[in-house]
Amino acid sequence: MEANLLLMSKDDILNGLKEGKLSISVHGFGYVGASISSVFLRKGCHVIAQDVKQDLVQEINSGSWNFKDDKEVYDTIKEAVFEKRIFATTDYKESVTKTNFHIVTVPVSIKRDESGEVSVDFSHIVEACKMIGIFMKIGDAVVVETTLPPGTTEGLLRKILEDESGLTVEKDFALIYSPERIFVGRAVQDIESNYPKIVAGYGPRSLDVGEALYSLVAKKGIIRLSSIKAAEAEKVFEGIYRDVNIALANELESYCEREGLDFHEIVYAANSQPYCQIHKPGVGVGGACIPVYPYFLLAKNGFLKLVQIARKINEQRPNEIAERSLKKFYKRFGENEKLNVTILGLSFRGDIADIRFSPTIDLARFFSERGCNVIVHDPFDYKDTGLPNNVKFTKDLENALKDSNIIIVAADHSVYKELEESTFLKLCSDRHLIVDPKNVLKFNKRI
Ligand SMILES: NC(=O)c1ccc[n+]([C@@H]2O[C@H](COP(=O)([O-])OP(=O)(O)OC[C@H]3O[C@@H](n4cnc5c(N)ncnc54)[C@H](O)[C@@H]3O)[C@@H](O)[C@H]2O)c1
Secondary structure, three states: OOOOHHHOOHHHHHHHHHHOOOOEEEEOOOHHHHHHHHHHHOOOOOEEEEOOOHHHHHHHHHOOOOOOOOHHHHHHHHHHHHOOOEEEEOOHHHHHHOOOEEEEOOOOEEEEOOOOOEEEEOHHHHHHHHHHHHHOOOOOEEEEOOOOOOOOHHHHHHHHHHHHHOOOEOOOEEEEEOOOOOOOOOHHHHHHHHOOEEEEEOOHHHHHHHHHHHHOOOOOOEEEOOOHHHHHHHHHHHHHHHHHHHHHHHHHHHHHHHHOOOHHHHHHHHOOOOOOOOOOOOOOOOOOOOOOHHHHHHOOOOOOHHHHHHHHHHHHHHHHHHHHHHHHHHHHHOOOOOOEEEEEOOOOOOOOOOOOOOHHHHHHHHHHHOOOEEEEEOOOOOOOOOOOOOOEEEOOHHHHHOOOOEEEEOOOOHHHHOOOHHHHHHHOOOOOEEEOOOOOOHHHOOO
16 A cells, blocks of 8 residues: 555554554564554454465464464454454565555574574574565555564664665654563553553654554553664563573572572562562573573673573573482482473463473473483473473373372463372372472462
């Protein structure tokens, strides 16, 4: 649709989106792409979902797409497919030429070389911006939502977009950055009502266009930042804050374990003082965000020592939990021939099916390398579990717990919270140890 967003008023943009005169392409239809599409669809907008996965595109268009992690997102997309307000394609030309706003949600993650050195992998977003650049028109807006090392959008991505399109940012097209801050499972609420939307533009005109776009969906309003680099840093800071605080919780929990203290009892009391907000410990830190974002700064800023140490503590956490579980078991029951180890939860978080950077994979590897029989339970289906070959995966909880010696509660899935002590006593070996650093099991809880 021909329109120059840079010349339009906020009201014209809002009305254009609501009336379907302006439309949106979303590039990368994963958790974030689906979520951001759904909030605009809920306002009556028209969306083209573009993704490189042919099977995903077919599933969306045929109505067989099954997104279990967020019912609200799933229901909205399903209905909008039926109403023909969204369709999916692998084709950049079709998605970019037919729309005005191009929202980029393809992943940027990290990769490790053989020596363990970590670097940022920009390959997907470089490819997406190249293709958007080829097909974009004067008056369009490119909106990046992917979390990025500060400076990436104004530097690398702007250059690709300008080189490929022959257009100039701020004069011919708007370049906007707005970090996605959703929690998978309640994304619609998060975008619409829980948080203000952070928006930055390459210049004032881009910023106004970005503000107009997001004011349609963000009831909590917009926080305008002075530069895109600042907005990129904002999101990275959020992730680092969580990583450092989880590392602190993990370390204090280890201290309590050594001293025979109940971490959760102490933290319950400590957190009753409003300036103290000790986080929850766990078996490690998983997901596409928290374990990744610290490296967006660390890659070029070795002076950030606290960030570095926190990352190290969290990366070593699965091994620490596994090692101390074995020691505790041997101390309590003596050396056993071959231990049966059960890990409850493959997903890194409760009640969602997301195994990206899941610490369960490291835990399972540790135990299997020490000759244990390892079985991992999770209530969800996974195409590829990512577990070592000799580790079993099951959705059958009874089977997972049968004759088990060491049970590690790794994820806070609801199904584990309700487990009774009698279930463990009935199914597990007489000689068994339950390790629950997250304090998931209700029967175990004092607090
Ligand atoms: N998952 C979260 O909770 C969350 C929260 C906030 C921000 N983020 C940010 O959003 C980004 C995306 O996260 P996600 O969870 O949606 O990832 P995801 O892996 O679920 O989805 C990414 C999608 O992008 C597609 N893709 C890859 N390369 C592409 C290309 N060149 N063109 C078109 N599509 C392409 C993939 O096929 C996939 O479907 C993350 O890198 C992160 O920066 C994620």
